[in-house]
Amino acid sequence: MAIEVRIPTILRNLTDGSKAVEGKGATIAELFSDLDVRHPGLRDRLVDEKGLRRFVNVYLNDEDVRFLGGLETALSDGDTVTVLPAVAGG
Amino acid sequence: MRFDSLLESLGRTPLVGLPRLSPSPDVRIWAKLEDRNPTGSIKDRPALRMIEKAEKDGTLTPGCTILEPTSGNTGISLAMAAKLKGYRIICVMPENTSAERRQLLRMWGAEIISSPAAGGSNEAVRVAKGLAADNPDWVMLYQYGNEANALAHYETTGPEILEDLPTITHFVAGLGTTGTLMGTGRFLREHVPGIKIVAAEPRYGELVYGLRNIDEGFIPELYDDSVLTTRFSVGSRDALRRTRELLESEGIFAGISTGGALHAALGMAAKAVKAGERADIAFVVADGGWKYLSTGAYEGTIEEAEAALEGQLWA
Numbered sequence: 001m002a003i004e005v006r007i008p009t010i011l012r013n014l015t016d017g018s019k020a021v022e023g024k025g026a027t028i029a030e031l032f033s034d035l036d037v038r039h040p041g042l043r044d045r046l047v048d049e050k051g052l053r054r055f056v057n058v059y060l061n062d063e064d065v066r067f068l069g070g071l072e073t074a075l076s077d078g079d080t081v082t083v084l085p086a087v088a089g090g
Numbered sequence: 091m092r093f094d095s096l097l098e099s100l101g102r103t104p105l106v107g108l109p110r111l112s113p114s115p116d117v118r119i120w121a122k123l124e125d126r127n128p129t130g131s132i133k134d135r136p137a138l139r140m141i142e143k144a145e146k147d148g149t150l151t152p153g154c155t156i157l158e159p160t161s162g163n164t165g166i167s168l169a170m171a172a173k174l175k176g177y178r179i180i181c182v183m184p185e186n187t188s189a190e191r192r193q194l195l196r197m198w199g200a201e202i203i204s205s206p207a208a209g210g211s212n213e214a215v216r217v218a219k220g221l222a223a224d225n226p227d228w229v230m231l232y233q234y235g236n237e238a239n240a241l242a243h244y245e246t247t248g249p250e251i252l253e254d255l256p257t258i259t260h261f262v263a264g265l266g267t268t269g270t271l272m273g274t275g276r277f278l279r280e281h282v283p284g285i286k287i288v289a290a291e292p293r294y295g296e297l298v299y300g301l302r303n304i305d306e307g308f309i310p311e312l313y314d315d316s317v318l319t320t321r322f323s324v325g326s327r328d329a330l331r332r333t334r335e336l337l338e339s340e341g342i343f344a345g346i347s348t349g350g351a352l353h354a355a356l357g358m359a360a361k362a363v364k365a366g367e368r369a370d371i372a373f374v375v376a377d378g379g380w381k382y383l384s385t386g387a388y389e390g391t392i393e394e395a396e397a398a399l400e401g402q403l404w405a
Binding site: 008009010011045053054055056057059062063064066067068082084085086087088 | 209210211212214215234266267291293294296298299300301302303304305306307308309310315318319320321322323324325
């Protein structure tokens, strides 16, 4: 089950500079654990003991996973997951 | 309609149907034309409400200097009001914002301090907070944390929409300071059981997310995720495509962030059609397209327009 994960610039030091990496997992949590095997330390930058880190936004096919199932959000083959830091608008 | 002054003419903007973009007679989309405000954007509502509140509680007195971090529209609204009311105003604005916004700000007498492009509005907020600390006599209204921002929408935008569209099922708007969604969303939730409040957050080019580390992220103090049903991230390509569709199909010339809101509105409309449910979806046209002409958003192919917007703060 291949899922494309887009990585923001500030985390690319953990993906050898790659803008996007592939991973697998039935949920966001499983996906992050899978990524951490090939990109050690990545999971820790995204998640803490309470769940998604405060300034990390994760989108499944453009929808914020905090409004889906959080880390337990189910994934399907071909999904795109985008990781972005929280920034201001206005 | 007659008003005693420009400031009095705020709000009461039209809500217009989109007969061509609405998928069916049962699933309709409505545009709240916020470009029909005194300076041409929805930000006139929070800007004037924040000034009014600061005048009432005594923080803003004649001759004061107003300081505000802004990517444009809030600054323009504040500058107009400051001109009429006799305040000096300084706007901290990221350098990757459109030329028109800068011209308009200067026209209304604002002084502009540029903040670095990398980091976008986060940097503007950081720079403004530093200036506020160094100049304690300046008044920072601070749209990201000022309750009067959300309150303006709770008191005006929300009631106006409900009055014009009592059958509303969805409210969709761009997410920036979060004031529009928080205020309008709270009001509508109190009056319309089951209403869906949907945020369309602009997804910019990489430069804007160029923070030094993730702990430099920023969430406006006004943000309360319990008000939202869901939140979409809309990239510049989808926003541009929808902005052009709105112009071509319905004749509405809107700014680029409006395309982002329309994209989310159309997504919700498609879901309703699929589920066989009726829907009346209101979305916000935050401003007109005038301020973005120089960005190339309305010319050439979508690919060219997208390339031209790379690194720009288009919402």
